[in-house]
Amino acid sequence: MTQFAITVKNISKSFGKVNAVRDLSFEVEANACYGFLGPNGAGKTTMMKMLYGKCTRGENGGGSINVLGYDPANNELAIKYLSGVVPQDNNLDEELDVISNLMVYSRFYALPRKAATSRIDYLLGFMELSDKRAARIRELSGGMQRRLVIARALMNNPKLLILDEPTTGLDPQVRHLIWDKLRQLKRHGTTILLTTHYMEEAFALCDTILIMDKGAGILRGSPAELLTKNVEKYVLEITGSQTLEAIADDATLQKVRIDRTQETTRVYCDDDQLLSNLAGRLEGARYFLRQSNLEDVFLKATGRALNERQ
Amino acid sequence: MKDNRSYLYPPLASRLFSVWFRHTRVYTKNIFSNGLPPFLEPLLFLAGVGLGLAKYITQSMEGLTYIEFLGTGLLMTSAMFTASFECTFGTFIRMEFEKVYDGMLAAPLTANNLIIGEIIWAGTKGFFFSFAVLCVLTCFGIISLPRGLLAPFIGFFTGLMFSVMALLVTSFVRTINHFNFYFTGFISPMFFFSGVVFPISNLPAYIRPFAEIIPLTHSVRLTRAVCAGQYHWYLLLDMLYIIVFISVVGFFAVKRLKKRLVF
Known part of the structure; x- marks a missing residue:
């Protein structure tokens, strides 16, 4: 039997008169990479935020969400503890240097100081930021900031990594580096859910792609399937x-x-x-x-x- | 798919501490520019008043010389101002401009944890700012020490009161300039009408009930009593006011602000 990391059934969500997500259902297999592809305003980010309790689900009550065995409406803390999130904006603490940013974040998971220090060393090495540990956030390039946000999301060794447009606006070198790291994580058993506008990115990383438009899922399948069946x-x-x-x-x-x-x-x-x-x-x-x-x-x-x- | 690890997410106290820890780290990163002004400001104030104005005010106020009267009031206004700024402009910038909360809410924290951590942090700043004023007042011999040491604790509660009120206001505010109304319309009048600069017994009778309604009056009365060592039974009412105020306004502040963070 296939294990699902995420199961979403018939979820809708509206902001005022705007239907951000309409009756969306999907399943993400454990240890797979799942991609939301869609134009701006398609509802990708809203759907992601509902998974970890940053958005509440629609009030019409229908539908269900299950993430790693938990419902975000009742147990957002368990989901957040087991997941890492890379939001669309790099919301790092500008006042702090690289290492303090990660130390502060490790407190949210109550990692003991010693464990946190070694985890941070590992993550900085993994994201190839080791020589930037004492740098201020403002001194980092866009690509470095993005890598730091990803390192931060990996703090607690997440089972599920959620990335909202991980490589938007980055140069090809950084993009390929990030893709490589994401593939490595997947190989070691992390389930990955990402949104993107980039077709190559979806093609390069995702096992399954869901194309969304105006809040609804319109096409889904593996990249190859989508190509042969639809065009x-x-x-x-x-x-x-x-x-x-x-x-x-x-x-x-x-x-x-x-x-x-x-x-x-x-x-x-x-x-x-x-x-x-x-x-x-x-x-x-x-x-x-x-x-x-x-x-x-x-x-x-x-x-x-x-x-x-x- | 459940496993035991997932029940190990940090307990409430640890989560609140982690929010407080984040704010402390960011604040102490610039310890010089953040830590010095709280000491300089009362110094300036007392110098201005002590060297100039106080010579003209020879009448004692509630049994204190004017500089003692004003000094004990400043212990609380410093806590009021810092908590108010922290939870209006500070909170708004973290929420809307820096998006710091979006990053924090991806970690195992609920919106409630985050907001309550914010309130405790503002209380801590109230404590620290009162403490700074206390240091200055002690250096000038305006307050005698063992008794004055209680003032920063009242400063902590004053910080809590003004942070919950500021957060409630922040939950309504859409653009940062609107805070000007709050400061001009509410915080500044508080400075003059809650017995900091002159006793409220000198206010016209029809304004006095108003002075009893606003929060700062109660902190100032408590502080003055503590510093002078004069305790009355009605101070219990002031304490009750402070606790009820924090609970009731805090309840609505958390409830409303949560909707700005999780929607």
Whole structure:
């Protein structure tokens, strides 16, 4: 039988008139990495906060949440004790240096001083921050601050690590370092739940992805499954004003799916030969023939137009 | 999936202590700039009054010279001001700008733990600020020591009273500038109408009930009695007022502020 670290059933949550989360259900397997993918305002953060009791669940009473065997409404302390949380903002204590930040945080778990010191040494080494132990928070780069927040979340050796946009705004080196560390943690048995806007991140880390939009879960599955089930294999991206109708006959147009924005036309099809023939007929326009990726799935699922919450 | 480890989350006292510990660490990080002003301010005040104003006030007030009268009042106003600032601007900045509470609430603390830890911390600052004034008053021989040592403890409770009130106000405030109304409209009048600068018996009869309603009057009366060693039965009423005030206002402050933190 599969063990679930998190089970959420039919949860809704609204703020005033805004339905942040609508009737959402999902299950996260133990020792897996689960990702929420969705545009801004999709309800990803709200759903995460409900898991550790930072948000209360909707008042219409329906639904249930179980995290590591506990209901956040009754036992938030147990959940918080067993989990680590990396919030969207780096809320470190700016007045304190790196080591004091972690020492203060270790008190919240009532770690004895000696255990805390050795744990902190280990975590600084793990996140490659050992030479910054005496630095002030302001002297740290964005990437270092983010790594410090992750180190802080790992203080109590959590069974469940919750990360809200762990790598937004970071450079590629730091992103890859963080991804590596998250993979290591997963290999050692930590369950990981993360939100992200980055398709590569979801693809690189997650066993299962839930695509959310306007508070509801709209697609779920492994990255590979999402690709094969929901979108054609190849895309031809054409930049410029040339109309597709001028180069393609009706029979071809029947076989492809077209997605237009003002400057770009994307032609989706499972047959790359057909797309490459089409590209050969383009005169002077810039084009790019590639395999489709999660971003294509995402745009197809959530629609291209911005909604009022983005 | 349950295991025993999960029942080892820290007990209540440890959780409250950890919040208090966090605030203490941040406060003492800049010990010089944070720790010196509480000593300098009463020094300045007493110098100004002692060198100038007091010469004109020869009448004794409630049996004390003016400098003794004012000095015992300052023991409490310092606690009032520090707790009020800590739990208005301080709390608001931690909550809305620095997002410190978001980080803390990811650790095994409930919102209630966090807010009550905040209140205890403000009480501690009240204690420390009263203590600083006491040091200055003692140096100038305005207060005789063994008796005066009780004043910082009253300062602690004064800190609690003003922190719960400040937190209640903070729970309503949406932009930080609104605190100006609280300080101008409530804290400043408290300084003049609660028997710090002159005895409330000198107030017009229709204002006196008002003086009895506001919290500072009761701390000041207690402190003065303790410092002068003159105890009356009605001081019990002042103590009762302080305890009821902290419990009732504290209850609503925690309840309302919790909704700002967990929503």
